[in-house]
Amino acid sequence: MTDIQSLSISPTYPESDGLPMTESDVTRDTLIYCIEALKRHFESRRNVYVSGNLFLYYEEGNPKAVISPDVFVIFGVANRKRRSYETWQEGGKLPSFILEITSMTTRTNDEVSKPSLYESLGVQEYFQYDPTADYLKSQIKGSRLVDSAYQPLPLQTNSEGMAYLHSSVLGLDLQLQIPRQLVPAPTSLVKELRFFDPQTGLVLPSRQELEYERDMALQRADLLAQKLRDLGLDPDQL
Numbered sequence: 001m002t003d004i005q006s007l008s009i010s011p012t013y014p015e016s017d018g019l020p021m022t023e024s025d026v027t028r029d030t031l032i033y034c035i036e037a038l039k040r041h042f043e044s045r046r047n048v049y050v051s052g053n054l055f056l057y058y059e060e061g062n063p064k065a066v067i068s069p070d071v072f073v074i075f076g077v078a079n080r081k082r083r084s085y086e087t088w089q090e091g092g093k094l095p096s097f098i099l100e101i102t103s104m105t106t107r108t109n110d111e112v113s114k115p116s117l118y119e120s121l122g123v124q125e126y127f128q129y130d131p132t133a134d135y136l137k138s139q140i141k142g143s144r145l146v147d148s149a150y151q152p153l154p155l156q157t158n159s160e161g162m163a164y165l166h167s168s169v170l171g172l173d174l175q176l177q178i179p180r181q182l183v184p185a186p187t188s189l190v191k192e193l194r195f196f197d198p199q200t201g202l203v204l205p206s207r208q209e210l211e212y213e214r215d216m217a218l219q220r221a222d223l224l225a226q227k228l229r230d231l232g233l234d235p236d237q238l
Helices: 025-041 107-121 207-230
Strands: 048-051 071-075 097-101 125-129 140-146 149-152 163-167 172-177 192-197
Touching: 025 048, 025 071, 025 097, 025 192, 025 207, 097 107, 107 125, 107 149, 125 163, 140 163, 140 172
Parallel strands: 097 125
Antiparallel strands: 048 071, 071 097, 125 140, 140 149, 163 172, 172 192
């Protein structure tokens, strides 16, 4: 007969807390943009994992030792889909970059408890973005780990007057810009977050922006083909 007391019961690590995700439109749109844009940016690198709103367990045997950053990037692990992330299954790798999208309900945690925890875990860079400009003194703020303590990153301004912070971990700028649909607009408007690649000089586009550019390219190609046909030329033979 098996001694029940001698059995080792393994803890379970839930994939969800069972609560519905309730986000405002602007928070959800920002979250989707950040994750999708970073995934596309790093898609050619098999050892970079981009995710967000995923349970990340950092202490084996303790299901309460869990975080769920809005956006995070981990280097040195396989770029594959996961239901949750357990550090002891991933060589101890933790995020090097975390971005939290601050709202009324998350402000205190984003400002107080999370920086302390992320600092202790060795997260190299921690950023916050306030999509409505209601809860942070600056709409974007960031810190970098220096000698085991977070030091604030200086807010910079580019030649076009856009404020940004540079992420050394990502090699990208986190840039505040006027939403495209509102250009031109007063400088007092709330700014949207975009990742900017200093190497290419280009902003990482959203999925909608990519689709728009593809549609415009197809329209230009159709117009060119029609002009060639009007000249008696077959575009398929050129």
